[in-house]
Amino acid sequence: MTAQTLLFELLIPVAKIIAVILYPMIMVIVMIWLERRVVAWIQGRVGPNRVGFQGILQPTADALKLFFKEDIIQREADAFLFNISPHLVMFSSLLAFCFVPLGESFRIGGYTLNLWVASSPVGLLLVLGLSAVGVFGIIFGGWASNSKYPLMGALRSVVQVLSYEIPIGLTVLTVVFFSRSIDLVEIVNHQQHGKIWFGFMLPVSFIVFWISGIAETNRAPFDLPEAESELVAGYHTEYSGMKFAYFYIAEYTHMVLVSSLVVILFFGGWLPPFPNARFFSFLHWIPGFVWYLIKIMFFLYVYVWIRATLPRYRFDALIKLAWKWFVPLSMANFFVVVALKYLL
Amino acid sequence: MSKTRSFLRKFLLIDIFQGLLITLKYYFSSKVTIQYPEEVQPPPERFKGLLRLYRDEAGEPLCIACKACQRICPTDCFDIEGERREGARRMWPTRFNWKLDRCTSCGLCVEVCPTDAIRHSDAFRMTSLSRGPLLFHHPEMYLTGEELQKYFCGGCLR
Numbered sequence: 023m024t025a026q027t028l029l030f031e032l033l034i035p036v037a038k039i040i041a042v043i044l045y046p047m048i049m050v051i052v053m054i055w056l057e058r059r060v061v062a063w064i065q066g067r068v069g070p071n072r073v074g075f076q077g078i079l080q081p082t083a084d085a086l087k088l089f090f091k092e093d094i095i096q097r098e099a100d101a102f103l104f105n106i107s108p109h110l111v112m113f114s115s116l117l118a119f120c121f122v123p124l125g126e127s128f129r130i131g132g133y134t135l136n137l138w139v140a141s142s143p144v145g146l147l148l149v150l151g152l153s154a155v156g157v158f159g160i161i162f163g164g165w166a167s168n169s170k171y172p173l174m175g176a177l178r179s180v181v182q183v184l185s186y187e188i189p190i191g192l193t194v195l196t197v198v199f200f201s202r203s204i205d206l207v208e209i210v211n212h213q214q215h216g217k218i219w220f221g222f223m224l225p226v227s228f229i230v231f232w233i234s235g236i237a238e239t240n241r242a243p244f245d246l247p248e249a250e251s252e253l254v255a256g257y258h259t260e261y262s263g264m265k266f267a268y269f270y271i272a273e274y275t276h277m278v279l280v281s282s283l284v285v286i287l288f289f290g291g292w293l294p295p296f297p298n299a300r301f302f303s304f305l306h307w308i309p310g311f312v313w314y315l316i317k318i319m320f321f322l323y324v325y326v327w328i329r330a331t332l333p334r335y336r337f338d339a340l341i342k343l344a345w346k347w348f349v350p351l352s353m354a355n356f357f358v359v360v361a362l363k364y365l366l
Numbered sequence: 367m368s369k370t371r372s373f374l375r376k377f378l379l380i381d382i383f384q385g386l387l388i389t390l391k392y393y394f395s396s397k398v399t400i401q402y403p404e405e406v407q408p409p410p411e412r413f414k415g416l417l418r419l420y421r422d423e424a425g426e427p428l429c430i431a432c433k434a435c436q437r438i439c440p441t442d443c444f445d446i447e448g449e450r451r452e453g454a455r456r457m458w459p460t461r462f463n464w465k466l467d468r469c470t471s472c473g474l475c476v477e478v479c480p481t482d483a484i485r486h487s488d489a490f491r492m493t494s495l496s497r498g499p500l501l502f503h504h505p506e507m508y509l510t511g512e513e514l515q516k517y518f519c520g521g522c523l524r
Contacts, residue, residue: 067397328386
């Protein structure tokens with residue numbers, strides 16, 4: 023085996039796999055810190071600013087504390103499901119990142135470096151499916167705890183997943199209809215060739231997808247499964263130590279994933295603003311993944327901003343919102359978009 | 367009319383955007399947190415902090431060792447002895463032990479003191495590394511500010 027094949031066949035894929043695990047983890051650390059600081063600022067407080075520079079090491083310190091905590095399993099709990107569900111949540115949201123492109127391909131000499139681990143012609147379906155698998159972890163964990171608050175959280179999670187998955191599917195359909203592909207890379211490339219990003223072309227799709235995405239990640243105002251003022255901590259009430267940390271990290275990883283999906287589907291992924299305009303061609307000098315990170319950080323910020331603003335939805339209000347508004351709206355949106363596409 | 371308007375406000379997410387603008391405004395508001403060990407909020411005027419003894423203008427102790435505080439103290443914090451010097455019309459305290467760990471800051475000693483010698487100070491930081499400094503002897507009853515903090519925990523000021 024020559025050095026070149028060793029590099030291309032082994033070292034680069036391994037580096038990519040490490041990167042695809044490290045990237046969400048770093049984003050999670052940044053995100054936990056950002057959320058605590060931003061929410062604190064909005065509430066007139068300062069937030070964690072002691073550990074490390076401006077408190078940036080606070081999530082690491084918390085994780086270290088959780089790492090050394092006792093791992094408690096209830097006597098009455100279903101041990102197998104109880105143990106497997108945090109890993110299921112974590113695994114599914116991390117695995118989905120394999121299919122999320124992090125930037126455009128680089129050409130280094132004769133080698134094309136793709137900034138994604140696995141390119142799949144059905145990438146969008148895989149990502150959506152894997153992020154739905156994570157909900158099973160929540161449901162299993164809530165049920166296996168054999169305790170009432172986690173069970174209530176799990177039940178709410180079931181209803182929530184039935185509510186938001188359909189609007190998500192229907193809005194993604196409009197994007198797929200225009201890009202004629204469910205390959206995430208192809209969708210971004212289509213937005214480069216097309217004149218306008220899908221988010222501005224299909225604003226209804228974007229807003230319905232974004233709101234459903236907030237519901238999918240169990241974030242405020244749709245954090246019903248872990249409503250701490252009603253259900254103690256919801257589905258992870260009985261978890262402690264590293265298993266709790268897994269749920270916690272997976273939630274933030276999921277947020278990063280949904281933000282990445284929004285950016286890829288509706289805001290041109292790694293493309294700079296105005297990718298075709300000659301006047302703005304200098305924006306291409308900034309590498310694609312920097313643009314991509316900027317966009318993702320914006321949407322993550324909006325996540326936190328919404329959490330600090332809106333109170334939690336009531337259980338029936340969420341179902342009503344999803345079934346009486348989002349499903350008909352996204353369906354009508356799809357038909358109007360199709361009709362306009364063929365008429366114009 | 368109002369029904370259509372309220373429908374449109376909901377449908378176009380105007381209410382939600384208004385809420386987001388309000389929180390954005392508060393994002394840039396001044397923060398109320400006081401970063402405690404570095405900056406200390408001054409206690410209010412009538413704050414009942416640690417007890418301390420005072421001296422008069424000539425530097426003589428105001429305390430005349432009458433033991434009124436010792437008698438009235440509900441938790442028995444004081445242990446006072448006094449002596450009368452040659453030809454003097456008053457007494458001086460020779461021993462004035464005050465046990466901070468027993469004190470409930472009820473303030474009865476302050477009320478009962480005939481010479482206003484014992485009063486509440488505004489000191490409230492009483493962290494110490496051992497129980498030793500919690501027993502105040504006569505000279506330590508006059509300590510204030512930095513010196514008091516040094517007496518408590520060796521001057522790290524935390």
